[in-house]
Amino acid sequence: MEITNVTEYDAIAKQKLPKMVYDYYASGAEDQWTLQENRNAFARILFRPRILIDVNKIDMATTVLGFKISMPIMVAPTAMQKMAHPDGEYATARAASAAGTIMTLSSWATSSVEEVASTGPGIRFFQLYVYKNRKVVEQLVRRAEKAGFKAIALTVDTPRLGRRESDIKNRFTLPSNLTLKNFEGLDLGKMDEANDSGLASYVAGQIDRTLSWKDVQWLQTITKLPILVKGVLTGEDARIAIQAGAAGIIVSNHGARQLDYVPATISALEEVVKATQGRVPVFLDGGVRRGTDVFKALALGASGIFIGRPVVFALAAEGEAGVRKVLQMLRDEFELTMALSGCRSLSEITRNHIVTEWDTPRHLPRL
Template sequence: MVGPVNVMDVRSRAREALAPGPWGYLASGAEDEGTLEENRRAFRRIRFVPRVLRDVSDVDLSTTVLGREVPFPVLLAPAGFQGLFHPDAELATARAAEETGALMVVSTLSSRPMEEVAEAGGRRRWFQLYAYRDREITATLVRRAEEAGYRAICLTVDTPRLGRREADVRNRLEIPPEAMPANFAGLVDVPEGPGAGSAVAAQAEELLDPSLTWNDLEWLVDRTELPVVVKGVVAPGDAVRAVDAGARAVVVSNHGGRQLDDTVATIEALEGVADAVGDRAEVLLDGGVRRGRDVAKAVALGARAVLVGRPYLWGLAADGEAGVRRVLEMLRDELEGACALLGCPSAADIPRDRVEWRIRTP
């Protein structure tokens, strides 16, 4: 039997592999899922304008992110609770990162402790930080990430509280012990049960700090020697402010449509952010990337690289480490093909004039 040939085939396998609770947590967006859909649709509104006769016999996919080389411009976005999707959880993802050379962003809410994930593999690793009500806990997490050899702290700023994901409420999502956030063992008691809604929502309410401000970003930048990346901006003004506060990169993200529904699609927000930031910091994007050619569109509009969330989690659910690896290879190979057909021998250098908007939403 022929295996999955694209990322959406992997999605179908993941759906078969998972029970409704974990599937709902993985697949769903906030409320009416308008942003979740729009992240995809907006990519489809961009058309290519290929150029010809440019010797594309060797396409170079490599680029640098925060000064370090990556073999292709696709990173693994932070995703918590990977124990819901596969028994090897983040360890499988880390091993696939190691094999492919992809940079993995490890979530604060990982089901395995960040030190174990670091040992499992992946030389290129960032730690994604949620800032907690208790700053001492936040500081402890940062110090542990430094000691475990993480290369950057990626502060997620679009989550003062959790968006309302109705699938999780409907399923009364519970987190089994093997999927619980392992970084908090011995630090805080995190609720396991769904409370009035879902367990993830109950945990977020307990831990996330809704009073976070720009001062806290400055606090973090002062506190760590590691470069700080700010994830979860769509407004150019916020991106500039993050850079003013010392961020070395920003991720244009709406959390994969899981926070405020009807937030602008990330690929539409990208160019404004990239223009505003200029060369003062690097700009990355996530949300709705499902094809190698989506990566090419993002690079043309100003992204140095993209992150994928659901695609590799589908791979993880379908086939563990091999599944994550396969998804990365699919995106890499598709990008290679897209660059060749676009007349771009380097994926790091896809000029703006290779894409145009079919329809601009007003």
């Protein structure tokens, strides 16, 4: 079967993967309302394309924290990728590098920062969970820095793990042949089976619930790397993040896996962008499945987007080739959306290119 869009990998992954693994990747929290809304909210934003503009040449290149990338589409951190495919994070790293874009490696990767660095050149960010044992955190951040990672994406929406009912039903745990590689030598690499979700028990035991804004400042004392705060959904927190020294903000609801009934990230984006007043870049994570989604996010002020589930589903289906294809398909769709909207570069994408349900009725501007 010829794969023509990103979403088609989902069904293939579902066939290929053990139920426990597929459900872990695919599910959201509780009623999964936000999981649906992450997609549905994009569908309620419409285009106002401009015509008769010479779109023979389209430039999608941009810079993120000073690093040049080929397009504003990057790879989000997703845990335990070797559950999807034996090559796991190696394949994802190589695919992102080939696409000329950034990969974010999860703290809970099944390949270590050193292993991912060994796959060759590429711009990589490291997603950080703060453990109760701060020595562990310090060590990990130093290792990421030494391995050539360029930024820390600090996940701030997970003082406790969201209630993911399929993981409870399946008694999810990391398959016995795999470990959380970054913590292997620290006796934190294994996940015990539990009466409910093994991951939820692991988080309850290891992740620091006291994490607060002062820790964002503490992190800056142990690393020179820029810190992106991942998991912001309100203007209030965006302003505090800037005061706390964040180099950027990732609007994320953790793939709808934490608190259910938070808005879709595309719905929260504009409030966050307005609150930052252009002082730091804002990125969007969650629900992106089409090039049109990428355009909508940029029109609402995002500097770029991150994709999560499409990467693991494509990885499960076709390994590295699948991840390359996902990045290529999104790139091609985004380029076409730009052309058909009359935008030749990212700077030409404006708020006037879209209409949302919260817009006031328009009065035509005088030409």
